[in-house]
Amino acid sequence: MCTVCGCSSGPKIDGQTHAHSHAHEHDHAHSHGADHDHDHHHYGDGAAGVSVPGMSQARLIQIETDILAKNNAYAASNRRVLTALEAFAVNLVSSPGSGKTTLLCKTIEALGGQPLAVIEGDQQTSNDADRIRATGARAVQVNTGKGCHLDGHMVGHAMDDLHLAPQSLLFIENVGNLVCPAAFDLGEDAKVAILSVTEGEDKPLKYPDMFTAAKLAILNKIDLAPHCDADLDAYEANLRRINPDIIVLRVSARTGEGMDAWIDWLRAGLRAKARP
Amino acid sequence: MHEMSLAEGIRQIIDTQAAAHGFARVTTLRLEIGRFAGVEKPALEFALDVVLRGSSAEGAGVEMIDLPGRALCYDCGEVVEIADRLDPCPLCGSGKILPQGGDEMRIKDMEVI
Ligand SMILES: Nc1nc2c(ncn2[C@@H]2O[C@H](COP(=O)(O)OP(=O)(O)O)[C@@H](O)[C@H]2O)c(=O)[nH]1
Ligand SMILES: [Mg+2]
Ligand SMILES: [Zn+2]
Ligand SMILES: [Zn+2]
Numbered sequence: 001m002c003t004v005c006g007c008s009s010g011p012k013i014d015g016q017t018h019a020h021s022h023a024h025e026h027d028h029a030h031s032h033g034a035d036h037d038h039d040h041h042h043y044g045d046g047a048a049g050v051s052v053p054g055m056s057q058a059r060l061i062q063i064e065t066d067i068l069a070k071n072n073a074y075a076a077s078n079r080r081v082l083t084a085l086e087a088f089a090v091n092l093v094s095s096p097g098s099g100k101t102t103l104l105c106k107t108i109e110a111l112g113g114q115p116l117a118v119i120e121g122d123q124q125t126s127n128d129a130d131r132i133r134a135t136g137a138r139a140v141q142v143n144t145g146k147g148c149h150l151d152g153h154m155v156g157h158a159m160d161d162l163h164l165a166p167q168s169l170l171f172i173e174n175v176g177n178l179v180c181p182a183a184f185d186l187g188e189d190a191k192v193a194i195l196s197v198t199e200g201e202d203k204p205l206k207y208p209d210m211f212t213a214a215k216l217a218i219l220n221k222i223d224l225a226p227h228c229d230a231d232l233d234a235y236e237a238n239l240r241r242i243n244p245d246i247i248v249l250r251v252s253a254r255t256g257e258g259m260d261a262w263i264d265w266l267r268a269g270l271r272a273k274a275r276p
Numbered sequence: 277m278h279e280m281s282l283a284e285g286i287r288q289i290i291d292t293q294a295a296a297h298g299f300a301r302v303t304t305l306r307l308e309i310g311r312f313a314g315v316e317k318p319a320l321e322f323a324l325d326v327v328l329r330g331s332s333a334e335g336a337g338v339e340m341i342d343l344p345g346r347a348l349c350y351d352c353g354e355v356v357e358i359a360d361r362l363d364p365c366p367l368c369g370s371g372k373i374l375p376q377g378g379d380e381m382r383i384k385d386m387e388v389i
Binding site: 057058059060061062063064065066067068069070071147148149151179180182183184205208209212241242243244245 | 293303381
């Protein structure tokens, strides 16, 4: 899927990933030859930036920095903006086709005059933002190109473009991908995972990172459950096995069943952001 | 997952450090990767190989230190070490546990000249 991001490292053939075999071709870069062992030996865990006696200029620099520090800083800045506006932001994550955009269109209708805006993330096209704008809501499309997730920086720019009204709801539809968006904080108040009943009861177990990170899971397309022998209790049990705290709502974006509980949850989230 | 983005994050941190500390070359880079960070190590090695080209860390040795997965057990209240997210609590056998650590991805330190 994401060749550029290195994600899932290309097709797996007989358990061998492309990246794995490739890494071996570049073994020189990672191996620790005699030279290196010698160096390493003397360094230990010395203080930050201290020269090691007897070693030509060699030093050990303590970094202790999160690899995603830059993204996290953007996310923190987005979060400050949202807090100042008393806005409530949700990051909708799912595999492609689980019904994020459909659910959003129905949610916007159900929310009536509530101030809100939508950030749409997709690799290509502005189809989803067009679908949202057709409801009358404000939407910005972010195309990530080959990128497999939205990041804090993209969302910050999109928020600037949206000029959010105070006490808005902000919906961020992430790129359809059950893996990568889990690690990237956007500054949202909650990740909401959408799982449709045609995807299989075991998906929470197969993609645990996303369901661990989510506060709420929407089990969507329950109108289809009778047609595909979906066991809704099994979906819920597997979600709870991965994340005992997760809230699960059973919804059909098509028929509107279960939408009330979702709208209530959104309104409660918004109220919780209000300053006394 | 997004190992290329991670590699780019690592390069940014190294570039910033190079400007601050004025070293010529990174010889070894040590990363700490939590068991549940979702990082595929061979993919990250490959991505680093590409992304660090032309930086002060081109050709640096990369060591990845595994950090254990930890979880809070809802039944016995202890924080326990687990190898897999689906493992039961090693103390009381409960299946109701919430991962609490193990999603770290950090640059720990680097050896420079
Ligand atoms: N039967 C049924 N179909 C749905 C429901 N929600 C979405 N869909 C359909 O699922 C398909 C993908 O929906 P879309 O909103 O584009 O998914 P996204 O990729 O997650 O944004 C479309 O054909 C929708 O009409 C639902 O609750 N029930
Ligand atoms: Mg969509
Ligand atoms: Zn990816
Ligand atoms: Zn226990």
